Amino acid sequence: MFKNEEMEINLGPQHPSTHGVLRVKLRLDGETVTHCRPMIGYLHRGVEKICENQSFFQGQVWTDRMDYCSAVANNLGWAEANEKLLGITVPRRAQYIRTLLNEFNRIASHLIWLGTHAMDIGALTVFLYAFREREDVLDINEAFCGSRLTTTAFRIGGLREDLPPGFEKMVRKFLAKFSDCLEEYEALLTENRIWKKRTIGVARLSAEDAIALGVTGPMLRAAGVAYDIRKAFPYAAYAEMDFEIPTRTEADTYARYQVRMAEMRQSARIIQQCMDGMPEGPVMAKLPKILRSEVNEVYHATESPKGEIGYYLVGEKGSLNPYRFHVRAPGFINLQSLPKMAEGGLIADVVAAIGSLDIVLGEIDR
Amino acid sequence: MNKFLRTLLPADIAKGLSVTGKHFRQVFFTANRRKVPFHIVSEYPEVPAKVQPRFRGRLTMLKDEQGVIKCVCCLACEKICPTQVITIEKGKQEGRKMPYPVRYDFEMERCIFCEFCVESCGFDAIILNHQFELAAYNREDFSLGTEGLGQNMFEPSHVGKFSVADD
Numbered sequence: 001m002f003k004n005e006e007m008e009i010n011l012g013p014q015h016p017s018t019h020g021v022l023r024v025k026l027r028l029d030g031e032t033v034t035h036c037r038p039m040i041g042y043l044h045r046g047v048e049k050i051c052e053n054q055s056f057f058q059g060q061v062w063t064d065r066m067d068y069c070s071a072v073a074n075n076l077g078w079a080e081a082n083e084k085l086l087g088i089t090v091p092r093r094a095q096y097i098r099t100l101l102n103e104f105n106r107i108a109s110h111l112i113w114l115g116t117h118a119m120d121i122g123a124l125t126v127f128l129y130a131f132r133e134r135e136d137v138l139d140i141n142e143a144f145c146g147s148r149l150t151t152t153a154f155r156i157g158g159l160r161e162d163l164p165p166g167f168e169k170m171v172r173k174f175l176a177k178f179s180d181c182l183e184e185y186e187a188l189l190t191e192n193r194i195w196k197k198r199t200i201g202v203a204r205l206s207a208e209d210a211i212a213l214g215v216t217g218p219m220l221r222a223a224g225v226a227y228d229i230r231k232a233f234p235y236a237a238y239a240e241m242d243f244e245i246p247t248r249t250e251a252d253t254y255a256r257y258q259v260r261m262a263e264m265r266q267s268a269r270i271i272q273q274c275m276d277g278m279p280e281g282p283v284m285a286k287l288p289k290i291l292r293s294e295v296n297e298v299y300h301a302t303e304s305p306k307g308e309i310g311y312y313l314v315g316e317k318g319s320l321n322p323y324r325f326h327v328r329a330p331g332f333i334n335l336q337s338l339p340k341m342a343e344g345g346l347i348a349d350v351v352a353a354i355g356s357l358d359i360v361l362g363e364i365d366r
Numbered sequence: 367m368n369k370f371l372r373t374l375l376p377a378d379i380a381k382g383l384s385v386t387g388k389h390f391r392q393v394f395f396t397a398n399r400r401k402v403p404f405h406i407v408s409e410y411p412e413v414p415a416k417v418q419p420r421f422r423g424r425l426t427m428l429k430d431e432q433g434v435i436k437c438v439c440c441l442a443c444e445k446i447c448p449t450q451v452i453t454i455e456k457g458k459q460e461g462r463k464m465p466y467p468v469r470y471d472f473e474m475e476r477c478i479f480c481e482f483c484v485e486s487c488g489f490d491a492i493i494l495n496h497q498f499e500l501a502a503y504n505r506e507d508f509s510l511g512t513e514g515l516g517q518n519m520f521e522p523s524h525v526g527k528f529s530v531a532d533d
């Protein structure tokens with residue numbers, strides 16, 4: 001009478017907890033997931049191809065629109081990859097300001113993650129608190145470059161303008177209150193028994209698996225591997241900053257939460273150092289009138305809030321636009337680990353796994 | 367045993383509730399709510415939203431003291447625009463040495479407000495102003511320019527009543 005059959009269902013692409021248009025094909029045996037395949041491509045715009053047809057200067061606007069939650073980090077990677085390709089050295093003050101904004105962006109991105117991930121799992125309150133602070137970070141973005149989300153913050157060779165008047169006050173005000181705010185989020189979550197039940201031991205991804213799949217960022221650090229490009233291959237002004245790489249060894253969703261919370265504290269520390277040690281000087285390097293590539297090929301990786309974002313650019317010597325452009329998007333590669341984390345678990349934990357990946361589909365589909 | 371006691375006493379829940387309670391007290395038991403520092407909600411459509419001085423809003427052309435359009439048709443903005451939304455037609459005007467834009471079309475629906483055009487302009491002829499309510503009822507309303515009916519670059523957009531348009 002009862003047929004014991006596996007059921008196949010689609011999670012998404014319009015599901016609120018898949019953070020955009022991710023579709024996950026699940027095969028279920030009761031409530032247990034036996035097979036899980038993420039399906040992507042709903043947001044494909046062909047960013048790589050478009051950038052190949054535009055000048056080096058214009059390409060930046062597309063990097064904003066890949067991972068729109070961490071646009072500044074994407075801008076930084078793009079600008080630095082291009083500077084490598086075009087052979088430009090950036091003034092020290094510009095490097096500091098870039099580092100400062102990049103860390104603010106990390107905070108903003110992690111706050112979005114915190115809010116939405118907690119909401120997926122069922123803790124709505126944190127969302128409101130996290131977005132309150134994110135608002136301040138977006139105001140800082142707006143004060144610096146005039147836009148809140150799609151920032152187009154940097155230019156190849158430096159920055160468009162110096163810091164606006166009153167910027168330092170905004171930053172100091174934010175820093176003064178931010179550690180209290182972090183404590184508030186932690187008071188709501190860290191000890192909370194429902195949160196712990198939903199996250200501890202859920203969606204494990206061991207260090208071996210993570211490395212084998214190419215997973216980077218907080219996902220990898222929660223598995224105990226202290227790999228951070230800011231330390232391993234310092235860029236911008238990170239070589240002069242004093243900060244730690246938070247790691248955990250449990251490799252579950254709770255560990256990822258702890259790593260990201262600790263990273264926000266470190267980001268605030270870096271911002272403090274940037275603000276205190278801000279050198280004087282110009283913010284823009286001397287550039288030729290028309291940007292032409294100097295070398296043939298570069299790959300430049302930076303640590304975006306989600307993981308390693310790498311820009312691969314091929315430019316024939318003297319060309320005006322990249323011959324080939326490729327993005328190593330952290331979300332795209334981290335998403336590969338979803339089957340590993342979800343298979344064998346419960347269907348409700350798939351949502352926790354997707355949330356802890358911190359994906360943005362704009363970047364995965366590009 | 368200890369663990370069992372901790373399960374009975376909802377200390378973790380109380381800790382979370384104390385945070386929400388703190389904000390609840392701060393906001394709702396105060397006579398003048400607007401004075402509360404943590405009250406971050408703004409009454410937007412009634413009170414115009416404040417934007418930062420560098421805000422990137424809609425593209426506007428500037429005029430000089432005599433009320434003449436400053437643009438001299440160097441086409442730098444047209445070339446640099448990543449989405450190709452600016453179209454300029456060069457022309458002559460009586461009593462002016464420099465070329466004059468007979469047509470300056472700006473298709474706002476595709477503009478991404480990146481400010482590259484403003485940056486490339488060596489004559490300070492265009493800026494992005496502080497308007498952000500750019501919705502319109504018809505598609506034609508997005509086609510702005512210096513020429514034609516309902517195509518005025520210098521007027522605020524039809525729907526945006528609330529944002530400040532300061533040039």
Ligand code: SF4
Pocket residue numbers: 425446447448449450451452476477478479480481482483484
């Ligand atoms: S702001 Fe950017 S997209 Fe808009 S017209 Fe200027 S260059 Fe083009």
Ligand code: SF4
Pocket residue numbers: 436437438439440441442443444454486487488489490491492
């Ligand atoms: S760059 Fe300035 S002067 Fe040149 S065409 Fe554009 S608006 Fe006119």
